[in-house]
Amino acid sequence: MFGTVATRGLRFAAIVCGAAALAMPARAQSQAPPNVHLGVASCSGGNCHGAMERPKGSAVPGNEYIIWSKSDKHRQAYAVLLEPRSERMAQALGLGRAERAPLCLNCHADYVAPDRRGNLFQLSDGVGCEACHGGASGWLGVHISGATHQQNIAAGLYPTDRPLARAEKCMSCHVGDATHYVDHRIYGAGHPPLASSSTPIPRTSRRISSSIRPMSRARGG
Numbered sequence: 001m002f003g004t005v006a007t008r009g010l011r012f013a014a015i016v017c018g019a020a021a022l023a024m025p026a027r028a029q030s031q032a033p034p035n036v037h038l039g040v041a042s043c044s045g046g047n048c049h050g051a052m053e054r055p056k057g058s059a060v061p062g063n064e065y066i067i068w069s070k071s072d073k074h075r076q077a078y079a080v081l082l083e084p085r086s087e088r089m090a091q092a093l094g095l096g097r098a099e100r101a102p103l104c105l106n107c108h109a110d111y112v113a114p115d116r117r118g119n120l121f122q123l124s125d126g127v128g129c130e131a132c133h134g135g136a137s138g139w140l141g142v143h144i145s146g147a148t149h150q151q152n153i154a155a156g157l158y159p160t161d162r163p164l165a166r167a168e169k170c171m172s173c174h175v176g177d178a179t180h181y182v183d184h185r186i187y188g189a190g191h192p193p194l195a196s197s198s199t200p201i202p203r204t205s206r207r208i209s210s211s212i213r214p215m216s217r218a219r220g221g
């Protein structure tokens with residue numbers, strides 16, 4: 001794989017992206033514990049994933065940030081918490097403000113604990129890249145050095161290409177799991193049904209419980 005045109009292209013992108021990475025907080029790069037989420041801004045460079053055209057020789061289109069920011073609802077997931085309907089829901093549940101409620105943020109943002117947020121990380125980015133691809137602190141260096149996908153995964157990139165892992169990731173928010181759930185009270189407060197026609201998830205498999213339990217903030221990437 002090394003030495004192919006694609007790899008050379010990636011190496012070129014790596015040098016440019018690497019410059020962006022160097023501008024990143026030292027904390028996020030060096031002493032940071034693994035699995036720190038560096039923030040969407042650390043992926044969105046013009047030669048990384050915010051490219052208007054496929055970077056020369058790149059294995060991926062490079063426009064993932066543009067697609068996410070313009071046409072992916074995950075980008076809006078935090079913003080909807082600021083809407084009056086969310087405030088009404090949060091009020092009915094006695095949660096205070098929706099955009100500060102762990103219960104809502106857990107699915108509507110990349111809600112990792114504060115000590116796992118890099119300096120460019122913003123909760124207001126909603127469901128950002130690392131909510132699905134995993135906190136980048138452990139793998140960004142390998143990733144921008146022209147590594148293969150397998151090497152990236154070995155360094156901690158979430159394996160979204162594996163069907164089971166992907167389903168588990170999507171369903172954690174779209175169906176619910178031990179730390180993310182929508183229960184009768186939340187539906188009663190007006191939350192829309194989780195399984196929509198665009199997410200192929202059987203309604204019967206939704207997690208239903210009868211009371212709200214404390215949310216864990218330590219969601220894995």
Ligand code: HEC
Binds near residue numbers: 086108
């Ligand atoms: C288990 C994860 C989960 C939790 C917890 C959760 N949501 Fe959601 N929420 C979703 C998903 C997934 C959707 C999108 C449903 C769909 O369209 O398939 C959604 C949709 C919404 C929408 C509609 C958005 C739109 O584009 O129309 C609002 C508003 C909303 N949620 C507010 C809240 C508020 C307020 C809370 C906290 C009280 C909350 N949610 C808690 C997962 C969750």
Ligand code: HEC
Binds near residue numbers: 059061127162
């Ligand atoms: C809601 C989850 C989710 C979010 C958010 C998300 N991705 Fe992805 N991404 C995926 C999945 C699933 C795939 C498909 C994996 C595969 O087929 O190998 C993917 C694929 C990719 C690929 C490979 C594309 C290709 O054509 O081979 C890149 C690069 C990527 N994502 C970057 C990003 C970046 C950058 C962001 C943020 C701006 C982002 N993703 C946000 C889930 C997500």
Ligand code: HEC
Binds near residue numbers: 077110166170173198
């Ligand atoms: C961290 C939680 C989270 C994860 C992980 C996640 N989603 Fe979402 N997703 C949401 C929320 C919240 C919304 C609603 C955003 C809004 O409407 O503003 C949403 C919206 C969507 C929508 C739009 C639904 C509509 O009604 O238009 C689709 C499709 C979707 N997600 C698919 C996926 C897939 C596929 C994956 C896995 C690759 C995934 N999601 C992973 C939280 C998540």
